[in-house]
Amino acid sequence: MKKLALLLLVVLLGLLPLFVGKYTLYMTIHIMLLSLFSLGFNLLLGYTGLLSFGQAGFFAVGAYACAKILLAAPSLLLGILGGVAVAGVISLLLGLLSIRHTRIYFSMLTLCFGMMIFSLAWKWRDMTGGDDGLVGIPRAPLEVPGLFRINMTPMENYYYVVLVFTILAVYLFYRIVHSPLGLTLQGIRDSETRAACVGISVRNYRLISFTIAGLYAGLAGALLPPLESTVTPPVAHWSHSAEPVLATLLGGIYTFAGPIVGAALFYILKDIIVRFTEYWLICLGVIVLVLVMGFRGGVVSMFYGKGGQR
């Protein structure tokens, strides 16, 4: 039953370009990016119990790295994978500093590190182009020399690339959270001391979780430049870090699908509210208040009744 629904969804997404306009397609891509971004974020919050407010930093690293590569060597695959890799390395390094702290300290640290990356993107002009950012990034063809070469200029084609990456990443994520590693992280979330006293090195596993989250943020980021053909510092700003937080909260922290559903809701809500009022922030704020005060389970768990891990 559940499998069938999933299959249906995938097919639907696969056929989408046939019956929607460019703009809807464009928004769908953005929803997929935010989903990846939020999934990674929720590995930290929902599965490891760490609230990071600096994920945009790693998103930005992925985006800038990918952009740099595409500008140097126009190969989509190279750009995306390269972006992910760099983001992974950076998150590993900053992770070493951050995971020594927990709870609120961790949140503030990640926030500050994120802003550090932001000011770096702003300042290191030779590398990042300053506030004008990197412009004219080509949507390079998807190419494996000697094997195949697909032109990416029409957005439909790129849409499929993003879709494939998303499906793979989501499947991978599912495996991770349902593996011994996933169980271990949940153990740390539930009781740090207990976890330590069954022989788990809490720090190491926090670091692993942090790095994976960074990789997912990096992937989301790396998929952006080919779409927009520009990268600018705001992608690293903390207000961008807040998006996965809101999406996850919206969808449900302790559910697998929460961040994905939340991401979709977040964009749809925003896009709709923005058309009717300039005050969409206040609406968002009220939604956050209501969720925190009343519906901590998030949307998804409402369907499940109790928001258990699924």
Next chain:
Amino acid sequence: MKPIIRTEDLGKYFGEMAAVHAVNLNVQQGLFTSVIGPNGAGKTTLINLLSGYLLPDTGRIFFRDTEITRWEPHRRVKIGISRSFQVMNIFPRMTVFQNILLAVLSRLNKNSNPFSSLKSQKAAVEEAEKILNEVWLWKEKDHPASQISHGDQRLLELGIAVATDPQLCFLDEPSSGMNPIERIKVLELVKKLAAERKTTFVIVEHDMDVVFSLSDRIVVMNRGKILAEGKPDEIRGNQEVRDIYLGEEI
């Protein structure tokens, strides 16, 4: 006989207060040892020091011949030291089965496996199920740990503690908050486990009857120091011990 764990004038001080002071403890392999003493005697602090939950201010700790004074808890678990907590400490959001499984996986060093599904961890699953039976939680298997009865939660914690297959296991008031019947049940279980698994148990317990019936050896603490140490009979006969328990029937 060789001590399984041994301390040299161990000390832990909170400001002025000496929680543990100049403690030279010797726990013999295979002897069921109880630590007793009035509230605030430093029993829990001692266990926290031995399990690495706290770091001592003075002194050294040896597990067999290795010094482990400043080891982190998870390393001590790896060489065979395990513990339960006085205040309930389980994984509330996970199912009872997962609680045990996690501990077993950790023992088999399988935690970091990121892709294989839990079911595919045959060895771990079997062992976890075995333990579930040993601690009488089979029927609760798939309930979230936070939903089962308090008594069962204590059993679960015991299960987690032994799931790492320790040589030495500290139990901090394993029967706290239980009614007399449950209490007997749990301590019987502990004894059974000790026999079957060849695990050396060190427990902190208030119920004197249980302590004296169960223990091969008793350590009496008071004001952070070891007051007396010996076989149950010796302790019964000890005047100082009687004094601190204000002639309470022991």
Next chain:
Amino acid sequence: METLAFQGLVGLSVAMYLWLLAAGLTIVFGVLGVLNFAHGSLFMLGAYFAFTFYGLWGINFWLAIALSLLAVGVVGYLMERLFLRHIYHLDHAYQLLLTFGFILIFDDAVKMVWGGVAKIPAMPSFFEGTFSVFGRLFPFYNAFIIGSGLLVAVVLWLLFEKTWWGRMVRASASDREMASAIGVNIPTLFTGVFVLGAMLAALGGALGTPVRVVAPGIGAAMIIQAFIITVIGGLGNLKGAFVGAVIVGLLSAYGILLFPVFELFLIFVTMAVVLIVRPKGLFGG
């Protein structure tokens, strides 16, 4: 030499705004254990109220400031009573998220009330003019800001060290159960502390109005600095907040003078270094 001294003096006056902001943030965290993400927004509200009372309605400057403190105090009271109070038992994440929600709301709310265009109230005449220090001209107003900052520091010290209330607060900060055991009314105390924190933020904002502009988002722009300061000084530590604020203020002042290119970055580097050397901050336990 004189240049450095003068630059330091200017940096100090900038630091005082940061200090007023960080003080409330750190007190609230120290006692309630809540990191108020919306603290910067309270700073902004303070500025807007001060602008309204003083700039729009022409109320006497001092009275206007007092009133804006009062107004923001009320806002803080409502925030604590209606929302925060009900989620103390929850994980920190939820408290951070709740206060984050308030940032969004406050930013848009001020736009609704005062519009998106920056507001520029006049400087009270009695503050105009400068006096000469280190052979340079220094504004009376900056001197006044430094004075008020130090005054607040002293008052807070007295409040927490010398008064019964302060002792109660410290007691409940170190151990809630113990405090309530000895008969402290924790809920009321918490409300009081939160209101105090809100008022401190408002004071910072209000004192800024005559020389700065009041616009939506100035709060969010400040909060990151406040965070950095508290991280450097040690979360929940008042002395740390003061030292941290001074460090950040001077760093940016001297940064602008000596290495204009890296000014922004210096502060982050400092923070990182402090964290590596003292993970809990300079004065953090």
Next chain:
Amino acid sequence: MTARKKISRRAFLKAATAAGIGGMTWGLRGVSEAAPQKAKPKKKILGVDVIKIGGQGVTSGAHADYGWQILAGSTLAIEEINAKGGVLGSKLEMKFMDEELKPAVAVKNARYLATDWGAHLLFGVDSSGSSMAVGPVLPELDRICMFVHASTHRLTEELVAGKGIKQIFRISVPVYQESILSSLIFKEFPNIKRWAGIHCDYEYGYSVWALFQDTLKKYRPDVEFVSIAWAPFWTMDFSSHIAAVMAANPDAIHATPWAGEGVMLLRQALMLGVFDKVQAWFQCMGGSVDLLEGISREVAGGKFKDKLWATARYIHNYPDTPENKKFVANFRKRWNRLPNYSAETAYSTIYVFKAAVEKTRSLKTAELIKAIEGMEIMTPGGKRFFRPEDHQAVYNVPAGRVVMDPNYPIPVLGDLKVLPAKSYYRHPPFEAITFKK
């Protein structure tokens, strides 16, 4: 001044509703439309009832006034044109969105307007970053975008002249204005030898400061640039910056912070007694209405001692032509405020579009591009000529002292220094500007 702002605001809201700017009545953010009057045109040369024009600018945050001015200017033009029966029988319709100074948002807006709402023509964009992000997307969208404020030289020099993105046009003068023009003016002041800069810590500030130094050095080898302070976005307090540059005892100061930040900078400079020390202070976009409003109190009080200079991309008291007089009068009548440069550039943009469409009698992007390339058109800001090489409009704006003028409620630029536009524009082929920070 705040009082005036409130009036103008209320007036605007009234007017906005009148013009059917439904979404706008609750302020300026989000979407707005200047819907056409009902009267249906008989013959349709263009094959459409309405020509859809998508605009965007910052209508929120500290720089909201710029977006408001763009909206107000374009709305006025559209109302005038529709009142006269529209363009070739088709009425004009506009949707206006907030770019939030965020490039990503600007791109999203552009995509929405072009592909979803169905705009035939695009215009607007305040921030340089946003313009550099929108520009490269235009070919894919197959739409023209007329940039009315974004001032980075890179938009026209790199993207049009360099990369050949023909869909980009700019009706406002870029950084040449404040940098090169100011240096040409101040080379005539022999006793100003020591210059200091307080500049925005982003591309805008960098390029202005670099161009200013390069040009001035050419004519005046004797001047020194004694110190520079960089101020990032959201600088709340410029005291440290001012103190830092004043430590070098400059004769004059060159500054870029704009809008609210510009006002704050000038007020804090007054506090620190800067105007007792320096001979001149050049506030690059000081000719902008919002800034003039912000400092009118101080100007009236003579606090700046006539040492404050400024320019803008258009100033309401220049040129002295009937077109400009008519525009300013209508604008004040319509909005009860003086037009800022972004209002004039937006207003003129609509008329450029009108001219182009009437010339080609079609809405095909390729043809419209040809029509605008090399176009000469009379606008309130004077005669504009669109250079084919870089699609940059060439027209003339002077710089001058900030002074009070009985004819206006707020300060104006007086003692105007008028130089031919050619003399202070950069000309193709362009070589990149090298920044020395």
